[in-house]
Amino acid sequence: MLPTLKQLQHFVAIADTGQISKAAQRCHVTQSSMTASLKGLESTVGATLFTRHAGGVRLTDAGARFLRHAQQIESGLHDAMESVALRVSSASGPLHIGVTETISAYVLSPLIRALEKKFPDLEPSFSELKRADIEDDINTGKLEMALLLASNFPDDKSLSCEPLIRSPRQLWGHPEHPLMNANRVSLDQVAKQRYILLDMDEHVSTVEKYWNHYGLQPNLGYRSSSIEAVRSLVAAGQGVTILSDLVYRPWSLDGHRIVRRQLIDAVPSMDVGLVWDPGRPHSGNFFEVKDYLMASFKELMRR
Numbered sequence: 001m002l003p004t005l006k007q008l009q010h011f012v013a014i015a016d017t018g019q020i021s022k023a024a025q026r027c028h029v030t031q032s033s034m035t036a037s038l039k040g041l042e043s044t045v046g047a048t049l050f051t052r053h054a055g056g057v058r059l060t061d062a063g064a065r066f067l068r069h070a071q072q073i074e075s076g077l078h079d080a081m082e083s084v085a086l087r088v089s090s091a092s093g094p095l096h097i098g099v100t101e102t103i104s105a106y107v108l109s110p111l112i113r114a115l116e117k118k119f120p121d122l123e124p125s126f127s128e129l130k131r132a133d134i135e136d137d138i139n140t141g142k143l144e145m146a147l148l149l150a151s152n153f154p155d156d157k158s159l160s161c162e163p164l165i166r167s168p169r170q171l172w173g174h175p176e177h178p179l180m181n182a183n184r185v186s187l188d189q190v191a192k193q194r195y196i197l198l199d200m201d202e203h204v205s206t207v208e209k210y211w212n213h214y215g216l217q218p219n220l221g222y223r224s225s226s227i228e229a230v231r232s233l234v235a236a237g238q239g240v241t242i243l244s245d246l247v248y249r250p251w252s253l254d255g256h257r258i259v260r261r262q263l264i265d266a267v268p269s270m271d272v273g274l275v276w277d278p279g280r281p282h283s284g285n286f287f288e289v290k291d292y293l294m295a296s297f298k299e300l301m302r303r
Contacts, residue, residue, distance in 0.1 A: 092121035098146035150273025167246035194221035244270035
């Protein structure tokens, strides 16, 4: 007996949100229906896929392994549906797009695949630059558009910035770390722990803003520009960090688990935004790609 597609979709939603109630809202079903779906799936696969804690649920080792396959099945189904329903655009020629470091690491690959399917004759070129350099190149016309972290974008009326996705930030830690099993976790509690700081794409300035807002400072244990180094240290129990769901992976490169949970204190989401100069003439390619990204970006990032 195999799981149903609905069970797999519900399972992925629970894994993504970390809460059965939120997964139910996302899938437009009742919480009791979501709970029954999970119980049925666990009975079918013969394994416990989640354990409960005060803030919701987290994947077991078996659940984390099963998640990889469930996501591949869901992505494959999306691709199959898209192959039939996708209306291919006839847009052709070059389009110059800027990206920042975080976008290159976590958004660029699925973005390129999506553009290749939707715009087979388009010739997009991508340049990884610092945010300030991207702004200069958009102002001078070297770039027609850019994808960057909108939360760090200045209030510059000469450029437009449209948020495409808002990715919540959560606490990451080793499964056995005390904070990951506490009833509630505040930023004040995190401040007492060894903190692993990611120094990438203006992330530090964002961190400083919300820590300062609460009058707190993290107990800095290590600072790295490598997300994989941060993952490995957190997975090894060397500290905790706060990062967005967009960059979350349940395993480090060396095969150790990472879990996440919500904080009771509000911290800003990581927003990916599309930037362009509304006062400059643009090609038809620009408008087709812009409209496509604004309509489809959130779905692209779920695959």
